[in-house]
Amino acid sequence: MPQPWSESDAEAFVEIYAAHGVPDDLALRTYSARLLGRVPALVMHGGGNTSVKTTVRDVFDAEVPVLCVKGSGWDLATIEPEGHPAVRLEPLRALRSLRALSDEAMVNAQRQNLMDTTAPNPSVETLLHAFLPHKFVDHTHSIAVCAVADQPNAEALAREIWGGRVGVVPYIMPGFSLAKAAAEAFEQDPSVEGLILLKHGVFSFGDTARESYERMLSLVEAAARHLGKASPTYAALALPGPVAPARAIAGDALAAVRGSLARAAEASGAATRWILDRRSNGEIDRLLADPMLDELARRGVSTPDHVLRTKGWPLVLPPAPTVGALDGWIEEADRRLAAFVDGYRAYFARNDARSAHPKTMLDPLPRLVAIPGLGLVGVGKSSGDAAVAADIGEAWAATVLRAEAVGRFEPIDEADLFDIEYWSLEQAKLGKAADKPLARHVVVVTGGAGVIGLATARAFAAEGAEIALLDLDGVRTRAAAAAVSARALGLACDVTDPASVSAAFARVCETFGGVDVVVSNAGAALTGAMADLSDERLRASFELNFFAHQSVAREAVRLMRLQGQGGALLFNVSKQAVNPGPDFGAYGTSKAALLALVRQYALEHGRDGIRVNAVNADRIRSGLLTGEMIATRSAARGVSEADYMSGNLLGLEVRAEDVAQAFVASARLMRTTGNVLTVDGGAVPAMMR
Structure with missing residues (x-):
């Protein structure tokens, strides 16, 4: 619902922007533009436009009348004062004397008269704002007004709903001709509070920002009341639909x-x-x-x-x-x-x-x-x-x-x-920026709230991918997703439960439409000598470090085949799969089985265009390798913690971000499958060849 005008909020805008040299009327323009832009029933995604007529000083310190009008690329919901670039007003008004003006000439004239030539292009409806005499002018595509304006008898309805409060403008494509027609409609009765543009939307105007804003709300409310009178007809459209699918x-x-x-x-x-x-x-x-x-x-x-x-x-x-x-x-x-x-x-x-x-x-x-x-x-x-x-x-x-x-x-x-x-x-409003390398790709990361999972999600997001994080703790996972991007998805998922995995992937599909890359990363290092391990502990390790990956891979492959676009399955295997350590048998054997699973999936799904690769990492500070474990291991070896963490051929500590980049690189290798990429700084015993 639209917010009522708040004098205290308006004064706060004036005070805040005054500290940055913004005049009061432009600060008020910013305030009321945001009020309009934050109501989806009025304005959506860069639609609508607003203006204020004021004065600024030029390089000679002379006052120049200007129109500050919404610039291309700005959204009213978040607009700042610079989002209303100043254009010399008198040259704009002089254009009305022309019989015709091409779009190219109109844009050129508007840019020629910008006070700041680096400012964005003024709105395509700049001249309409300029030709009206009021200080403040607002334009929206109100749903209620459009429901009236999109009628075959819209002009008659407009007279019935608003009477003499509005002028009515027939549909004309935005630009010079529409601006002239709107000005003429206003001049037929200068007492009107707004204009209804058939098949288009509504303009309101006033001597103050508040007057124009409240007139807009009043005009929209009148349309909504008229629609409400037809509620019996409207209710008849509430037909029973099909049962929603599972x-x-x-x-x-x-x-x-x-x-x-x-x-x-x-x-x-x-x-x-x-x-x-x-x-x-x-x-x-x-x-x-x-x-x-x-x-x-x-x-x-x-x-x-x-x-x-x-x-x-x-x-x-x-x-x-x-x-x-x-x-x-x-x-x-x-x-x-x-x-x-x-x-x-x-x-x-x-x-x-x-x-x-x-x-x-x-x-x-x-x-x-x-x-x-x-x-x-x-x-x-x-x-x-x-x-x-x-x-x-x-x-x-x-x-x-x-x-x-x-x-x-x-x-x-x-x-x-x-x-x-x-x-x-x-x-021109849409922009033509080139896609990032992994734009249009949906990436799912299990263990997404962990150190490696979160680093991996961030690395894929930086490449343009859409991100879904899965982890056991829903609260932590949603917080991790929020740390990645505003549109990342965080879901609670127990990867050891196939039903939970299926439900999570279904949610991903509902949110983004499908899955392109899966980083099967969740795991845990259960310790203990093999002869001393209980069957329960060994099975728990295999449930998480092998069978959970199988559940994730099976669901991912099913969806990838359904999409028919191939994809990438990436697994966090660990150097333990090829270089087992004492007292890590439960972890090493389950990871060795996982490495075999990677090769099996690569073998069986190359024909589906699905690439299956692994990353073997070692000594990464994470939930697997905690600070306490690092201290214990370094003490047992008689070295400092720093030396322990950098005990490799390169003499460098390997970070979660390095593992993340290995996953990204694997996803971008379009003709590689069955590969194992080692990220350990150079550990000779763990070398694959």
């Missing part, structure tokens, strides 16, 4: 979708690995259960700029599969995805034919997938991008339901949709 089947279905996307991407020349983000709530479930879902999905996005994140329509798949029905479901998913790709190619061809300048087709894969009984699934090159698509999918579902409750959801048509999707000014 978690394991949900995870399998998402891994299968990821595989389908990979196959379609390969055929289209696009990147083959994609990250998924599943969403399910009451509104999503109601929409996906609607018999008209396919037709509703094809109508388009709720506000034009969402096409950049989700394309023009979602891929609709069959209801989520049940146990035993996955194979047939995958076949139908592949067929529907192929039809989606063909449909996108046809859409591009139809619309590119009318373009004055031929376009280059973007990849034809969906960015939003609707699966009745499972939810809406965002698709992206990273978990962040997938989350953006999923968030916008949630907003789309909410808008469609509300629009259908009062009439008919009818957003912009295909031609307008194409023009926005292929508009260079909008595409």
Whole structure:
């Protein structure tokens, strides 16, 4: 819900930013922009824009009227004062006298008049803000307003809902023409508090930041009240949906979708690995259960700029599969995805034919997938991008339901949709940064809350991978995940329990869509001479150091085969597997068995494109080699702890970070399997050859 204006909070912003030389009105602009940006029902992921008209001093110390307007790349939820770059106001207003202005000329004029030429490009709607006379101007893509603005009779509805409080602007693509039309709509009645842009969103304005903000909330609330009157119709859409599938089947279905996307991407020349983000709530479930879902999905996005994140329509798949029905479901998913790709190619061809300048087709894969009984699934090159698509999918579902409750959801048509999707000014918002080496990969690390596990997770995250940590203590594991990245997943998992392993991997698939690399790292060094070991203690060592790795590997291979993209299985084996030490028989024998397991998996799954490699490390400060154990061993050898830890050919202590880099290197060796990479500084008895 939107937050009410707080004078104390506003004053705090003014005081904090005054210490950095920020004028009061820009500080207040920052405060109210954040209030708007933090409400998903108003603004999502860089959408919306805000401005304030003020003055700044130039190099001659003369006061210059400027428009401080949201800059490209800034998000209202977290915007800082520099996110509203200052543009000379009078030259912007002078542009209104022109009969026409190309997009390129508009952008050039805006950049020419920046007070700071290093500032980001001003918003594509800068001129609309400039042509309005008010000091503060706010623009959002409110779900409630869009549900009204996306109606075939939206103008009449606007008059019914807001009366003379708003001007109504027909749909025009953002830019010079829309700015002129908006100014003209305002001038027809300068007493209006805002503008409704059909098929687009809402503007509010005022002499103070508070006035503009509260007008925005009031206009949105009026739309919400109107929608609420239609609650009987809205409730009729609450149709019973399919029974939600068991978690394991949900995870399998998402891994299968990821595989389908990979196959379609390969055929289209696009990147083959994609990250998924599943969403399910009451509104999503109601929409996906609607018999008209396919037709509703094809109508388009709720506000034009969402096409950049989700394309023009979602891929609709069959209801989520049940146990035993996955194979047939995958076949139908592949067929529907192929039809989606063909449909996108046809859409591009139809619309590119009318373009004055031929376009280059973007990849034809969906960015939003609707699966009745499972939810809406965002698709992206990273978990962040997938989350953006999923968030916008949630907003789309909410808008469609509300629009259908009062009439008919009818957003912009295909031609307008194409023009926005292929508009260079909008595409520039997305950025074209190159992927990191392991971007689009999902990495699972067992023993993830331990020293080596956490170091490994951080090393993979630095390479661009999405991270899931599994460990016995859920609280510690979630804390470890938070230390890796904001989007890393931390799960409680007992790797000695196959059911716990399966449930954890299903959660990983629900979160990211699948698994690409597994670092099977969990283990413990149980000590004692073999002849003195109880059967119980020896079996406990094998349960953790052998059978647990088998459970992890078996589940990982099952999912990797389902995805059909290969993958990497990496095991923390230890030098004990090849160079056993006295009184470490329980550990050494179980690790030797693990090394044999590594070779067996490499032998059996090369045909699946799954690479299986091991890391043999020694003398790493961790939960296995504690400070107490280091002190005991160094004393027994009559050397200092430092000399004990660096007792290798290189004379260097080997760190957890070194082991982590060995795992990363193994994951990136695309034509290596059955390999053992030793990380011990050079221990002759443990050399593999």
